[in-house]
Amino acid sequence: MSRLPIIVGFGGYNAAGRSSFHHGFRRMVIESLDAATRQETLAGLGVMTRIINANSDGFQDRDGNPLTAAEIEARYGEQILQATLIRRIEKTYFDVDATPWQQSLTVMPEAGPVSFVVSRRQLPDPLPASWSVSELPSGDFKVELAENCQVRVESTRDMPVKSAGQLPTNFDPGELYNSRFHPRALQMTIVGVSDALHSVGIPWETIRASVNPDEIAVYAGNVMSQLDENGLGGMMQSRLKGGRVSAKQLPLGLNTMPADFVNAYVLGNVGTTGCATGACATFLYNLKMGIEAIQSGRSRVVVVGNSEAPVTQEIIDGFAAMSALGTLDGLKKIEGCDSPDLRRSSRPFGDNCGFTIAESSQFVVLMDDELTVELGAQVYGAATDVFINADGFKKSISAPGPGNYITLAKAVAAARDLLGMDAVRKHSMVHAHGSSTPANRVTESELFDRIAGAFDITDWPIAAVKAYVGHSIGPASGDQLVAALGSFEYGLVPGIKTIDRVADDVHGERLHISTTDTPIEQLQVAFINSKGFGGNNATGVIIAPSVVKSMLAKRYSPDVMAAYEERLQGVRERALEYDRAATHGQFNIVYNFGEQLIDDKAMTISDARITIPGLDKPIEYKACDRYQDMRD
Known part of the structure; x- marks a missing residue:
């Protein structure tokens, strides 16, 4: 009996703001929200951007005068919106004009x-x-x-690339904890995974005490490593600048550091750890490891995520040299004017000229179904499959191939086998890679259209959230996944609002690509698609919380599920307490540097188990009966 990997928490930060409790998703579909939800979203972003202040008593303007949510929207709404999503690169990064x-x-x-x-x-x-x-x-x-x-x-x-998906203006993750010498991607790791953990609503100590120490896993990393001055970038620049390499730049620059930081400074994890990189599909590569760890029973709790901070002039130079990024001149030609709207730089499936670089940190917390029910954990969805396939022989390393056809077809077939053909045809959507390059709009739309034809799908809803938050490389499919969770919650497919119309060369006979938010009834499954440079193709299958709860009811008795629902109430309230605090600027970052250190000399080691000081349960050696038929 396979264990079901349930998403019990998620969080992080990107250009749309805080991911937990769907705040980032709400920023993307803010035009479609009711007044109360819209105003709450704006208030939270207003605090993040320091446009307004907040404390436990409520919100205030910069002079300390109380503000209602309606007043925040009326007085500061447009300013708050302008401080989020894709926009001109701010001078806190570097001056694009000089x-x-x-x-x-x-x-x-x-x-x-x-x-x-x-x-x-x-x-x-x-x-x-x-x-x-x-x-x-x-x-x-x-x-x-x-x-x-x-x-x-x-x-x-003068930098020809002028825009990027940046964290909300004035939101500095390094100011939220003692981040001295930490590269930006690691700062974002700490705040992002803290957000995800708090969204669970169950203290980490309780979760850790409920499983064996080696039944916890962390799979995280990034593609570009840490290339700012506190990481590998500073190390490589130091001689040319006449400076000295620090003792921290090389080790902190490694692309495995997000997982290492989560283990050492957030969770105190002694279980499995790992980092798989697959270009733009990196988040899905790590999610696949997490899914398989839970399905096999090797792990019962898995934290999966990525953190990338590529808004540096060197990385932008590198992608620009490949003609991969949208430039000011390219946007001028598209819009036919000398002052194009940089907030519309990313234009998936429309007339476009290249992708828009972005920074992001996204994490999800997975539990097996038994532990979910036992602890009363929230259900945001479940990650049932990730399929990964390469392209085979190819002339150009950047050219598409058959690999993504294989991954998406397998994903749709897996969802059909799990939920039925009706769910796939009538109640599914695709979160496209949607990079905003001319080649992608043709090749990915043709992919979707052909797979839709093979499974007789019509009007397949397609979302492309890079239009809002840009392309964050490693965490990009994490940006897509958390948006899919938002679609489950609000029944909305985000429109591609940065384009006026779908480009003429897009294959859309069986697709529904809209420039406005589209309601979708009873969404049951979302396909997360990623087309990574070099042939790193991946497609994930994420099923809706309503479907997950139906599956749990079939596996567990009514008494067990009733007890679960009772525990769930307290868990949900604790999670909402964090959400309210974070909306008011109290992010409660988890960073345990130099605390609860384990004395390895005090461990007790026998031929049956290892007992570690400070951990509730020992690590038991599991009996191995593999290859029994090949042994004497």
């Missing part, structure tokens, strides 16, 4: 040698061959150049 760089110059002597004075400390050793050096009475040195000399001077240049 991006720092090094201008190479050849200094040529004219009518005699060029000379200058430097201190002893600045004198290079060994001296360049073209230098003639003499000491001055002051102790400084005069340098004469008899030949041409190559020098570099600080300069700036």
Whole structure:
């Protein structure tokens, strides 16, 4: 009997704001919300962006005057909206109009040698061959150049890429805990996984005490590693900048660090850990490991996530050199004007010119069905399958191939076998990779259309949330998954509002691609699709909480389910207490540096088990009967 991997918590942060309790999703569909929900969403974002203040008594303006939710919307609504989603890259990252760089110059002597004075400390050793050096009475040195000399001077240049999906303006994850020397992606890891854990509504200590220590797993990482100045980026720049490499830059720069930070500073986990990278499908790669760990019984609790902070000039330069990013000039041509709307930079399935880079941190907490019922955990959905296939022989590493056809077809077939053909044909949707490149709009729409034809699906609802939050590389399919959970909750498929119409070359005969939010009745399954660079194709199957609860009722007796519902009430209230606090700016970050350390010398080790100080249960060696038929 396979265990069901149930999503009991989720959280994180991206350009739409906080993910838990569907706040980020609500920002995407804010035009379709009722007044109370819309105003609550704006108030929470207003606090995040520091446009308004908040405390336990309520919301205030910057002068301390009380504000109602309606007043927040009326006075600050537009300002709050402008501080979220894709927008012009803010100067806290770098100045896109005057991006720092090094201008190479050849200094040529004219009518005699060029000379200058430097201190002893600045004198290079060994001296360049073209230098003639003499000491001055002051102790400084005069340098004469008899030949041409190559020098570099600080300069700036205009960055052709002007927009990105950035965390809400003024929201600095590093200010929420003691983040000294942490690269930004690791800061986002800490705050993102904290959000996910609090959304569960069950104290982590209770969860940890309910299972064996080796039945907890963490699968997390990122694609681009940590490439800012506190990570590998600073390490590689230090010599060119005349600085020194720190002892932290290399280890903190590794792409496994998100999992390592969660284990060491958040959960205190001694169970399984891992990080699988698959370009833009990385979140789904890690989710697949989490699903299989629970289905097999190896793990009972799994934390899955990714955190990426690629809004740096170097990473943008790299993608721009591939002609992958949307540029200002490209947007000008599309809009036919000199001042295009940068908030509409990402245009999946419309007239577009490249994707929009973004930062994000997304985490989900999975439990097996038995533990979910035992603890009274909330049910946000279930992750039943992730299919991964490569493209085979190909001429270009970036070109699409057959792999994504295989993954999506398998996913649809798996959902059909689990829920029935009616659920797939009438009550499913697709969260597209939707990168906003001209090639993607053709190839992915053709993929959807052909698979829809194979399974006789018509008017298949397609969402593409990169239109709102951009392309966050590793966590991109995490952005899609949490949006799918929002669709389950609110019955809405987010429209692609950054396009005026679907492009002429999109294959849409069997698809429903809308520029406005679309209601969907009784949504039962969402397919999360990802087309990663290099042939890293993945499709995930996420089923709705209503379906999950129906499945639980078939596996467990009415008495067991009644007891579950009773426990669930308290769990839900604790989770909502966190939500209310976070909406008022109390994010309650979990960061346990130097706390509850385990003395490995105090462990008790026998031939049957290991007992670890501070952990409620020992690690038992499970009997191994594998390959029994091959043994003597």
